[in-house]
Amino acid sequence: MLTVIIIMTSGILAGYLFRNHQWISKPVGIIITWAIYLLLFLLGITVGTNEIIISNLDAIGFNALLITIGAVTGSVAVSWFTYTLFFRKNEK
Amino acid sequence: MFVPEYLKDSDLSSYVLYGLMFFVGVSIGSDKNSWSVIKKVKFKILLVPLSVIIGTLAGVSIISVFVRDISLRDSLAIGSGFGYYSLSSIFISKIAGSVQGVVALLSNIMREIVTLLMTPLFLKYFGKLAPIAAGGATSMDTTLPVITKFTGTEYAIIAVFSGTVLTIIVPFLVTFILTVF
Numbered sequence: 044m045l046t047v048i049i050i051m052t053s054g055i056l057a058g059y060l061f062r063n064h065q066w067i068s069k070p071v072g073i074i075i076t077w078a079i080y081l082l083l084f085l086l087g088i089t090v091g092t093n094e095i096i097i098s099n100l101d102a103i104g105f106n107a108l109l110i111t112i113g114a115v116t117g118s119v120a121v122s123w124f125t126y127t128l129f130f131r132k133n134e135k
Numbered sequence: 136m137f138v139p140e141y142l143k144d145s146d147l148s149s150y151v152l153y154g155l156m157f158f159v160g161v162s163i164g165s166d167k168n169s170w171s172v173i174k175k176v177k178f179k180i181l182l183v184p185l186s187v188i189i190g191t192l193a194g195v196s197i198i199s200v201f202v203r204d205i206s207l208r209d210s211l212a213i214g215s216g217f218g219y220y221s222l223s224s225i226f227i228s229k230i231a232g233s234v235q236g237v238v239a240l241l242s243n244i245m246r247e248i249v250t251l252l253m254t255p256l257f258l259k260y261f262g263k264l265a266p267i268a269a270g271g272a273t274s275m276d277t278t279l280p281v282i283t284k285f286t287g288t289e290y291a292i293i294a295v296f297s298g299t300v301l302t303i304i305v306p307f308l309v310t311f312i313l314t315v316f
């Protein structure tokens with residue numbers, strides 16, 4: 044986790060140093076997009092080749108999904124209130 | 136089906152993630168607007184992880200009516216992983232049982248996947264904090280790139296803050312729920 048923080052901070056520094064170089068933003072955007080796709084693909088493989096996950100999916104997968112739906116729905120709903128009440132007016 | 140070892144290797148995903156984090160950092164650092172929202176909301180940024188905690192516990196409580204074989208207490212503990220599947224499943228497995236541990240693993244992985252896939256939808260219908268809230272603890276790393284891409288760099292730092300706070304809270308909250316109730 045610390046590695047991630049250090050790496051991102053150095054990225055922020057690098058971005059700041061090059062902030063006036065317009066030619067950077069488009070390639071960076073494309074790299075980010077494809078790296079996300081790659082990461083999703085690798086995550087899929089990690090999940091798909093994990094015996095524990097695959098063998099338990101039918102039995103307890105449904106319960107896990109229910110809990111996830113409850114958790115995400117609740118989080119998204121409360122965050123909608125917070126955003127509307129406290130954050131939206133602070134945007135340009 | 137045959138999958139080459141190097142693809143299964145979690146090192147490869149780590150390297151891709153590190154690279155991705157670097158470039159997300161670059162996009163944040165080069166954008167002059169990255170700090171504009173934070174500067175205006177200041178302490179209200181704490182409301183973000185708080186919203187996630189309240190929303191998760193409330194949502195899980197409601198849905199636990201339909202969950203068979205898992206107690207409300209265990210469901211709440213599972214939800215308190217906030218997407219942090221590696222740590223939460225270990226804790227829950229040790230204290231509540233291995234079945235609950237696997238449910239925790241599945242549920243929190245699903246939370247991360249749902250966030251990765253549904254961010255644009257959440258953003259459109261529920262506002263700019265919704266993807267960050269959905270991601271929970273993962274909004275500081277694995278879901279940060281997707282969140283930044285669609286929500287913008289102004290909310291990226293909020294995502295990192297909220298994700299970090301929640302990541303720290305996970306072991307405490309999970310243990311608290313399982314030992315006190």
